[in-house]
Amino acid sequence: MDELIYTLKQQIIEALNLEDMKPEDIDENASLFGEGLGLDSIDALELIVMMEKNYGIKLQDPTQGKEIFKSVAVMADFIAKNRKK
Amino acid sequence: MIKHQVNILPNEVKVDGKALKVKSCGSTMLTDLYREYVGDYPKFFKMDTLSKVGFIASELLLNAEGDRNFEPREDRAVIFFNRNASLQADTHYQSTIQNPENFFPSPAAFVYTLPNIVTGEIAIRNKYFGETSFMVIDDFDEKIIRKNLENAFQDPVTKSIIGGWVDCSDEEHFEADIFLMEND
Numbered sequence: 001m002d003e004l005i006y007t008l009k010q011q012i013i014e015a016l017n018l019e020d021m022k023p024e025d026i027d028e029n030a031s032l033f034g035e036g037l038g039l040d041s042i043d044a045l046e047l048i049v050m051m052e053k054n055y056g057i058k059l060q061d062p063t064q065g066k067e068i069f070k071s072v073a074v075m076a077d078f079i080a081k082n083r084k085k
Numbered sequence: 086m087i088k089h090q091v092n093i094l095p096n097e098v099k100v101d102g103k104a105l106k107v108k109s110c111g112s113t114m115l116t117d118l119y120r121e122y123v124g125d126y127p128k129f130f131k132m133d134t135l136s137k138v139g140f141i142a143s144e145l146l147l148n149a150e151g152d153r154n155f156e157p158r159e160d161r162a163v164i165f166f167n168r169n170a171s172l173q174a175d176t177h178y179q180s181t182i183q184n185p186e187n188f189f190p191s192p193a194a195f196v197y198t199l200p201n202i203v204t205g206e207i208a209i210r211n212k213y214f215g216e217t218s219f220m221v222i223d224d225f226d227e228k229i230i231r232k233n234l235e236n237a238f239q240d241p242v243t244k245s246i247i248g249g250w251v252d253c254s255d256e257e258h259f260e261a262d263i264f265l266m267e268n269d
Contacts, residue, residue, distance in 0.1 A: 009113075015193075016131070016193070017130045017131045017193070018127070018130070019130035042193055042196050043193070044191045045192035049190070049191060049192065052189065053189045069123075078246050
């Protein structure tokens with residue numbers, strides 16, 4: 001799981017152009033939206049695309065994102081359980 | 086009356102006619118300018134080149150004005166003009182949907198496929214609630230630009246305008262010639 005979390009942090013940094021950030025700067029338990037990383041709705045869409053592209057996960061219900069994108073740790077757990085590739 | 090002016094070319098930056106020292110060129114220069122003169126708005130890194138050019142030009146312009154308090158205001162408009170619309174962002178977005186075998190349209194790329202996103206970025210950053218518009222014209226035409234800016238002052242709210250030319254054909258070819266003008 002630690003390896004997936006680290007990879008996921010790298011992929012988030014790349015997908016969202018978080019230029020000045022390193023994986024170590026992201027707290028896997030911190031909120032991705034609002035206070036934590038301060039991501040916005042476009043970033044949420046980009047994360048949905050990133051999950052489909054890298055892990056073959058297609059969110060059937062976009063409102064699921066609210067739960068899945070709570071933190072990197074929650075996201076990694078969801079990916080581990082649902083990944084197709 | 087023009088209060089301040091900023092000119093940006095891929096290898097040259099002037100604020101009120103005075104050249105800033107730049108150690109790079111093209112899009113790298115824009116990032117260097119961000120790090121040196123802005124630094125507190127990481128959304129910059131997500132912008133397309135046209136937005137980066139307009140954003141950096143507006144930051145230099147507003148730094149020259151001074152007293153930046155980011156209080157919401159309605160009396161300032163942002164009105165830009167160019168020739169290439171959002172061509173670079175359009176081309177980039179197209180590249181994300183070109184291959185049917187690898188079809189992953191990027192929302193972050195798509196969102197910049199309109200030139201008026203630039204004026205929106207500047208309005209959001211500075212909490213401007215006045216007019217914002219981006220007009221695409223055949224070529225730089227001072228007469229058309231002046232006429233449209235004069236018209237903007239006809240409403241009872243607008244007292245100042247960040248206006249001018251912001252154009253970009255790709256990451257290494259862009260131009261900004263913008264100014265802060267107040268109603269005489």
